Amino acid sequence: MRKTFIAGNWKMHKTVSEAVALAKELVPAADGNSRYLIAPPFTALSAVGEVVKGTPLLLGAQNMSNAESGAHTGEVSVHMLKDVGVQVVILGHSERRLIYGEKDAFINEKVKLALDNDLEVILCVGETLEQREAGEVEQVVRTQVEGGLKGIPEGFLDKVTIAYEPVWAIGTGKTATPEDADAVHAFIRKVIKEMYGDKAAEAMVIQYGGSVKPGNVKELMAMKNIDGALVGGAALKAETFVPIMKYDS
Ligand code: PEP
Numbered sequence: 001m002r003k004t005f006i007a008g009n010w011k012m013h014k015t016v017s018e019a020v021a022l023a024k025e026l027v028p029a030a031d032g033n034s035r036y037l038i039a040p041p042f043t044a045l046s047a048v049g050e051v052v053k054g055t056p057l058l059l060g061a062q063n064m065s066n067a068e069s070g071a072h073t074g075e076v077s078v079h080m081l082k083d084v085g086v087q088v089v090i091l092g093h094s095e096r097r098l099i100y101g102e103k104d105a106f107i108n109e110k111v112k113l114a115l116d117n118d119l120e121v122i123l124c125v126g127e128t129l130e131q132r133e134a135g136e137v138e139q140v141v142r143t144q145v146e147g148g149l150k151g152i153p154e155g156f157l158d159k160v161t162i163a164y165e166p167v168w169a170i171g172t173g174k175t176a177t178p179e180d181a182d183a184v185h186a187f188i189r190k191v192i193k194e195m196y197g198d199k200a201a202e203a204m205v206i207q208y209g210g211s212v213k214p215g216n217v218k219e220l221m222a223m224k225n226i227d228g229a230l231v232g233g234a235a236l237k238a239e240t241f242v243p244i245m246k247y248d249s
Contacts, residue, residue, distance in 0.1 A: 003033075003035055005228035010039060039088075060089065122163050123161070123163065125144035127140040157196060171211070186225045
């Protein structure tokens with residue numbers, strides 16, 4: 001049985017005091033049947049780490065360097081993340097791919113480094129509107145899944161979550177219909193099956209991301225292949241994120 005995984009990506013929002021205040025509001029809501037994660041900006045990780053320490057609310061980072069240490073101005077290493085209590089890192093977010101030019105091979109280096117250092121990974125994949133309209137959804141998603149997981153042994157897969165985030169649905173208010181999203185999730189599961197076999201495909205947790213809100217989370221989570229949500233805008237306030245965390249209560 002796959003356990004639902006609800007994650008909030010705060011992106012470049014919140015000062016340390018704002019982040020701590022929101023984390024304190026969310027801790028009591030992390031008491032249901034799902035796994036729960038918040039990913040504050042780097043500057044707030046340490047302080048938020050103190051708030052969530054010992055609670056079921058997991059601490060996530062939004063990115064990580066592909067290098068372990070050294071002359072990499074502006075980067076943050078896997079060891080630095082672990083040092084402040086980070087348990088999960090989001091890699092390959094479409095904003096990293098599209099604004100900062102991250103490619104699958106580069107993302108794959110980060111995935112390997114995170115897993116080698118016992119950090120869980122949320123690997124984001126998803127097509128742009130242009131790619132969807134050109135009928136390229138499966139080809140794009142397959143390339144991103146295969147590229148991101150290249151060389152990752154099956155034994156590490158329980159530390160990997162895939163987030164399907166159609167770019168045209170991120171921050172736009174447009175959500176994929178539950179049926180459309182489920183079809184892509186089923187396809188991702190098929191790709192995992194081809195790479196690792198049936199058991200691994202059945203066990204893979206696949207989150208949906210793209211304008212998830214309190215009003216649409218239930219119908220999305222009801223789909224057979226949707227095992228959680230990666231939430232941006234609606235994760236920035238307790239009044240919208242708590243109902244998403246508690247969608248099943
Ligand atoms: C995201 O950026 O991961 C995301 C899904 O954002 P939003 O929920 O705002 O669409």
